[in-house]
Amino acid sequence: MNPASPTTDARPILFFDSGIGGLSVLRPARELLPNAPFVYAADSAGFPYGTRSDAEIAARVPALLGRLTERYHPRLIVIACNTASTIALAAVRAALDLPIVGTVPAIKPAAEISKTRVIGVLGTRATVRQAYVDDLTAKFAADCTVLRHGSAELVTLAEAKLRGEAGTPAQYRAVLDGLLGQPGGERIDIVVNACTHFPLVAEELAQAADRPLRFIDGGPGIARRIAYLTQGQQWPQSPPPGIAVFTGPADNAARLAPALGRFGLTELQTL
Template identity: 45%
Template sequence: MNDVTTDRPIIAFDSGIGGLTVLREARVLMPERRFVYIADDAGFPYGDWEESALRARIVDLFGGFIAEHDPAIAIIACNTASTLVLEDLRKAYPAVPFVGTVPAIKPAAERTSSGLVTVLATPGTVKRAYTRDLIQSFATKCHVRLVGSQNLARLAEAHIRGDPINDDAIRAEIAPCFYEKDGQRTDIVVLACTHYPFLANVFRRLAPWPVDWLDPAEAIARRALSLIKPNGSGAEPEHGDDIAIFTSGNPDFSTRRLMQGFGLDTSVIA
């Protein structure tokens, strides 16, 4: 894939607000860039979709996004979407580089001391052949447990919007991540959903023992940066506001407020 040298915006796409964890890191690395954050809240949660219908939906949506925004690059800041439809997007829109979000199994396998690694994901990501292929490619010397949570993405969305969440509900979702084998304990939990890092401090507080909660957001941002050369002379250019777009066209007040807190212009969804 060729490097991209352009002043066109970067799209960051997610099913909801979880992709803000990736956007945050991308902005740190690329402060001169303009971002268009797109949340497919009309389709949220993706775990409830039949695969072929979700694949068709995302590919179709991107036709409109690309036509309207002419992005330099698109970051699919969603594990479920990436493991399902990333290759379809690349085939459908070959002029646009796509950076996906896949479970950080390789770095987890490289870092673990105990050899016991958990991948905490959505049920869709857990069942994908893509995820199991990553384990076969990079973690055959580890014992990898796949934990598919049905509820954590919703709980993370509620938490980041400031709604109260129940500790017992969180504890029940993460409990299967922790196990012991041959005198060793889980020491790394891969956060394989971009919503989950918003709950990382809650996870640390409720965990039965300390582990490394592996967030791939920075690595995703670095991959995007590697595909984009610096603008012009290196001086920081002026650009328009970063914007947030919701496919429902009608996010609630707390979500609008959250987007504004991230410096995203929500007037386009008014």
């Protein structure tokens, strides 16, 4: 893909995640910017990030985004992965000379609406252990109790759902028990989905809960940020088909093709 001429700017917005979780961020962005070209990159060869070391992610993400930038010439990159953002965002911004939008846990809006002042943060183990979560809590939720739980299984359940493989209510209850079963967990009224995979199974989580809970994520806010950073830019009158590019074997991409098509990603490629 070559850079477009100034009169027909077809440079895409590039979304990046370890898997398909970033689709939960792509969806509100497509609604807000219907004429924008999109490339969605999934590091399926490195999936899942939540079980990798910080050092692995810090080295892998900037290198991959450098290769993707050379191939697709994006106008803006969205790191649609909480784990990658909390670990590698600064390094990516230092390496690439274009706007980079990260994804962080939606602790600020959760604190603004919580009635009980007890907030749950559901993410990967790599995300919930980050000092960045401590900083967000201190800055925006100092008067709240913030409980965390890291789950690799929920990432797997979200990926399986997109392949048409339904998880069981018991599996979702087990994940929630890791959060709600902590001391003080019975007072949680807001759960922050601090992994972009998790909004894809928010309905299943809500149904598995033993009481009404509100689940929130940063997707809509990220979409608004993208729109702000690209305001005044040109978009194609008829955007090209969305591209989904995978770093791993093509068979996984093929199994996800029907779901990807529902998000406007109809062309599959490998990196």
